[in-house]
Structures are given as C-alpha cells and as structure tokens.
Amino acid sequence: MKKEEKICEHCQQNFSISEEELILYKKVEIELPTLCFFCRIKLHLSFWMFGKFRKGKSDLSGESLITVLPEKTRYPIYTLTEWHSDKWNALDYGIDYNPDISFLKQLQNLQEKIPHPHQNGSKNTNCDWCDDVWNSKNC
Structure with missing residues (x-):
C-alpha cells in the first residue's frame, strides 16, 4: 500500500496520507480525511479559548x-x-x-x-491562574 495524494476540500492544497495512516484508518474503520492537516487543526481550534488571564x-x-x-x-x-x-x-x-x-x-x-x-479543569489546588489544567497543585 502506498501513500495517497488528496486535495484539501477547504484550501485546495495537495496533501498526502502516509501508508501508516492508511493502515490505521482502515484498521479502525475511519473515513480518509478530506481536509489537510492545517485545515483540520483550524477547525479543531476554532472553539478553543485563547486569551490573557x-x-x-x-x-x-x-x-x-x-x-x-x-x-x-x-x-x-x-x-x-x-x-x-x-x-x-x-x-x-x-x-x-x-x-x-x-x-x-x-x-x-x-x-x-x-x-x-470561567475556566476548564478540575481537582486543582491553588491553581487560580491556570486554565485547562487538571489534577494539579500550586501551579
């Protein structure tokens, strides 16, 4: 099995799916991606909260x-x-x-x-200035 070349549905850039990725997608029965890595990351991060404390x-x-x-x-x-x-x-x-x-x-x-x-995370002690932190103390 060789790598597969695709065109991103969003940005129209070429991207490759490696042989290892193809094997994994087939093994876990996941459809092949239609978006390149960077467009998938953009979608994933679109709901992520970034900002200053x-x-x-x-x-x-x-x-x-x-x-x-x-x-x-x-x-x-x-x-x-x-x-x-x-x-x-x-x-x-x-x-x-x-x-x-x-x-x-x-x-x-x-x-x-x-x-x-106001923030994500749980089971923290003295971590008021942290976000998306879990099971932490004094950070």
Missing part, C-alpha cells in the same frame, strides 16, 4: 474569578463550580431549530446566550 466576576453570583475569557463577552460567565451546579438550568436555554434561518446563525445566537465556565 484577567480578574472578573461571575454573572450568576458576583463571586470573584480569574479567566481567559474576554471582558466584554456576549455571554454570561459562571465559575466552574456554579456552571456544574443546579443553580441554573441549562434546559432554559433550549431553542427550536428553524430551517428558515442559517444553522450557524442559530448556533451563534445560542452560544451567545448560554453561560460559559
């Missing part, structure tokens, strides 16, 4: 927090504990799909209404 307040309790989310967000920010709590009901934000409006526009509207946690 800043102090802020929870929109639910007013509790002080540290987050990478921008100061002027279009959505409420809750502490991670509040976000996982029963102090709010995620079902209150449910909306019906409207086929007459673009799906992406509806998704954007939904994302701008629902609360977001």
